[in-house]
Amino acid sequence: MAISENPLSQQLFESFMRVRKLNWLNWHGAGPRPSDVRALFCIKKDSAVDGTGITVTALSNQLRVSTPTVTQLMNDLELQGLVERSTDATDRRVIRVRLTEEGDRAFKRAQSAVADAFNGLIDYLGPDQTAELAGLLGKVLAYYHDHQVLPTGGRKL
Amino acid sequence: MAISENPLSQQLFESFMRVRKLNWLNWHGAGPRPSDVRALFCIKKDSAVDGTGITVTALSNQLRVSTPTVTQLMNDLELQGLVERSTDATDRRVIRVRLTEEGDRAFKRAQSAVADAFNGLIDYLGPDQTAELAGLLGKVLAYYHDHQVLPTGGRKL
DNA sequence: CTCATATAATTAGGTTGCCTAACAAAAACA
DNA sequence: TGTTTTTGTTAGGCAACCTAATTATATGAG
Incomplete structure (x- = not known):
């Protein structure tokens, strides 16, 4: 473990590269993809504050x-019948996305899948270490949010 | 933060999805790609124990x-002049990959890039929290290594 | 010693999850 | 009114993986 041979930075890099590749949802080709699930969560969360x-x-x-990526995600979810688009009543440029009833069911299944994927880990780590992990991940994200390690392409937000 | 509204599992999922997308090496289209860098590290590390x-x-x-993915990576690195392939002396099925001199220079640059990317974070967290983070990531990987959340495709190792 | 089987790597083709550039439509402003 | 800005879409591309099929070589069973 001599620093010069395998520096901490390299270990962290390797760990993050491996974590990145974990197939959390155990997805194997049917139903909404992981990125769809993330979008579903986001749409559902918003619906609690804004029903439109x-x-x-x-x-x-x-x-x-990027917005083109969102368009693609929505095309996909719409094709699966999980969301519906409607043009905004007061600004005809903006389109509003809501979950359909089937989308809501898909959301609930996705929530279960995520729970299944993480509850084992949460039990394994125990409440203290789980909280530490969540906190540290938050700090990592906050740090890089302020220090220019942006997603590929270097969007300026 | 009511558990029923945004369960811990969902928060962890979202955090990991975001961490996954960080562009650690600040790569913007020139030189070896992040996955190349990972391979470079691996080849270099092996060269310390096995010169062949x-x-x-x-x-x-x-x-x-998968092995086809390795083949593609190696094609790429060979094209960039960073590695060289040679057939094994005693088993002509296996091919041996080594860094070229330019590959070794690329390795050193990559090491610096990784250090640049992580040393800021390491300073920000401090030694204790950095160690905690490294330890927790290790536990996460160990847990999922034993609990079937394998990389996409579900390889059986 | 030969033939079937196992192993190493490659080729071919596909998928996910992103991106930028260029555009059309609508709103905001000057 | 006409220019500029904002919103979303279309088109096309790329990174980083995968599986299935193929080739070449080695190994083991009779």
Whole structure:
């Protein structure tokens, strides 16, 4: 473990690269994809505060992906019948996205899948270490949010 | 923060999804890609124990990607002049991969890039929290290593 | 010693999850 | 009114993986 041979930075890099590749949802080709699930969560969360539906721009900001990416995600979810688009009543440029009833069911299944994926880990770590982990991940994200290690492409937010 | 509204599992999922997308090496289209860098590290590390070069299968195991993926990575690195392939002396099926001199220079640059990317975070967290983070990531990986959340495709190792 | 089987790597083709650039439509402003 | 800005979409591309099939070589069973 001599620092010169395998520095801490390199270990962290390797750990993050491995964590990145974990297939949390145990997804194997059927139903909504992991990125769909993330979008579903976001749309559902918004629906609690604004029943008219979330905008593409808001989704783009919250998911931290470009608007064309959101369009593709929504095309996909719409094709699966999980969301519906409608043009905003007062600004005809913006489109509002809401969950359909089937989308809501898919959301609940996704929530279960995520719970299944993480509750084992949470039990394994125990409440203290789980809280530490969540806190540290938050700090990592906060640090890089302020220090320019942006997603590929270097969006300026 | 009511558990029923945004369960811990969902928060962890979201955090991991965001961490996954960080562009650690600040890569913007020039030089070896992040996955190349990971391979470079692996090849270099092996060269310390075995001067004849690492095999494709060994790289596949250590990087946790399929052998065709390793082949593609190696094609790429060879094209960039960073590695060289040679058939093994005693088993003509296996090919041995070593860093070229330019590959070694690229390795050193990559090491610096990783250090640049992580030393800021390490300073920000301080030694105690950095150690905690490294330890927790290790536990997460160990847990999922034993609990079947394998990389996409569900390889059986 | 030969033939079937196992192993190493490659080729071919596909998928996910992103991106930028260019655009059309609508709103805001000057 | 006309220019500028904002919103979302279309088009096309790329990174980083995968599986299935193939080739070449080695190994083991009779």
